[in-house]
Amino acid sequence: MAIVVQKYGGSSMATAEHVKAVAERVKKAHESGLSLVVAVSAMGKTTDRLLALAAEVSREPSPREIDQLLATGEEQSVALLAMALHDRGVAATSLTGPQAGMRITGRYGSGVISEIRPERIHKLLDEEQVVIVAGFQGMNDLGDVMTLGRGGTDTTAVALAATLEADRCEIYTDVDGVYTADPRIVPKAHRIPLISPSEMAEMSWRGARVMHPRAVELGALYDVEIHVRSSFNDNPGTIIRKDDDLERLETSETVAGIVHDLDVSRVTLTGIRTGPGTMSRVFTPLAKSGISVDVIVESAPKEGSSDVAFTVKRADFAKAWRLASEVARSLGGEVEGEEDLGKVSVVGTGMLNRPGYAASMFDALGRAGIPIRMVSTSEIQVTCVIPAENVEEAVRRLHKYFELEERDV
């Protein structure tokens, strides 16, 4: 019997009514003859509420205890969904991450799945039960619960699909799929019916909130077909798949979509002495403090000194500034920065063999009078860091410039 893994996020599980709606959806899939494994997140704002409690009792909660605390959110969700299914006459069993055989390694708060031991899941599927697995968590070698970090339930679902050799992994969320741009900003944006894993991963990393990029990459690695769909309707959604059809799509369509991110700050070290090891001296303190750096630009050195700029999330701005100041001082330089920035990216595998997309992008932004602070490119995307206040305008301009609104769906 075909195995399908479904994932329901926090917004799909926000209240008891939502849980019952998810149960109806799972029941329908179960009755259609599928073997179902369902990965769920904590209900709505549960994780935020638990983090607020932790902040109330401790200035610097230990990562292990944070993980013990947060794991309970998903454990509540799985039990409630199992109950709602029982109420509808569907045999179902809830499993915590450890019970489901999810083994995790790495650091508390940002664990990595090392292995899934699926014996218990297979046994329950053989009994025609729906298996409900707590997302975002597993057991480490000490026997403790450890979490995968935020967005981790996507990863749980895709890893389950890979291990169980599932037909597909269905990611249910609060939007209809992946769009050419955020429809709240660009009314003419349209759903992308089929997208390649590499484009999807780039779009996720660059700001599309629909799916966690780590999960997309894991899916690509293990050839898992992923369907992104709304948990509130029966619209077709977006399929993430690497195949022949897609190859054709990729050559005909050059730009897949425009994504943006409003959570960007920039820190620049100016006039620092450069030499071997300079970059390491700048970025090691940030890494040790757990600050993720996104775009990095180093200017060409003049007379032995240069500028190094990088972006971080707004929440890390003050800390990054402080760390960068110390390094800059020791290297004879200074620090400046901007807190309220955003970035806008043009993503598409079709860009791979067609140079000039960066230039086109700069042209479009320049015509609109939008200043570009930093640029970052890879094979299939171009990203510009711009003032936060210009981001919406930039997305609309680029969507039109690359003729995405005229594309036939």
Added chain:
Amino acid sequence: MAIVVQKYGGSSMATAEHVKAVAERVKKAHESGLSLVVAVSAMGKTTDRLLALAAEVSREPSPREIDQLLATGEEQSVALLAMALHDRGVAATSLTGPQAGMRITGRYGSGVISEIRPERIHKLLDEEQVVIVAGFQGMNDLGDVMTLGRGGTDTTAVALAATLEADRCEIYTDVDGVYTADPRIVPKAHRIPLISPSEMAEMSWRGARVMHPRAVELGALYDVEIHVRSSFNDNPGTIIRKDDDLERLETSETVAGIVHDLDVSRVTLTGIRTGPGTMSRVFTPLAKSGISVDVIVESAPKEGSSDVAFTVKRADFAKAWRLASEVARSLGGEVEGEEDLGKVSVVGTGMLNRPGYAASMFDALGRAGIPIRMVSTSEIQVTCVIPAENVEEAVRRLHKYFELEERDV
């Protein structure tokens, strides 16, 4: 180093502020040089909130899923308390029931501790860490979390104290200890400084809310000295201990206290045919439905028929009535009952060798014009079921009648 087990209930952990206050208390005990194991309950109304959620998603939630759900309440508490201790510079580790080696057998929702494997606790104590254990839960043979039923954290704490051969088990609650009667009803009631386990167990079963009776019995079985104290002050509390001093106390003091319970309903089967197996036919359906029956009275049979009366909690009244009706009809009888009853009990080991206490109790209630519906006696207590509206008056009368207010403390 002396090991002490402390238990903090839901009211002691109600908010983040409460958790911090508990952390201060634990810190002080830790600094005094004790090896500390702390068992905690879920925060305040968490368990009720989770049960309400379960009722929203399912008409009849499965006991296994209820246990998976409820266990998360205590898991949150232990993580938060660990964080609050870290914040105060105290090394501490939180453990779920399964992580602490609590093995449980029996039925979901009413599990029984079968074994504690204390290796991990001992290892942490050797490192001079405070070990915080989730109360009310453990792991069954399937690897699932199972709960001990309500009030189970008392049992967790006493079982830990017995296994670890602790010096004592301290039960922190929202009252100063065990009183000769409820001080809200009898202003002259006073704290009992020392009480025997058998008296304490009877008082708990008969309505004293201060400690779970199963935990008291477990403590008696394994000779665990239990201190009941307030988590809000440093008052001395009540010591539950079996020893020479207490023997003397028992012979000099006859009545330890008056306890009451307002959650009582009565169902009576009248005029039913009696014979071998009648009682089993009446009570087996109740047991199968999970209804706990407290007092049972069977009248002497007249001409082959008799009356059987029993009490249940108010929440079970309607169901018990329905089940009793079916049995009564099949035995040629009828059913009647009263929903709003209470019971009042006089408890004391001193009563053991002194007959006449029941008569004295009836005398006191009779003088006050309080009707007695049912009577139940054991070696160390007499209980009368009376109308709920008369319970407070009865407690005051009996406290005075047995001269408890004049006792020297």
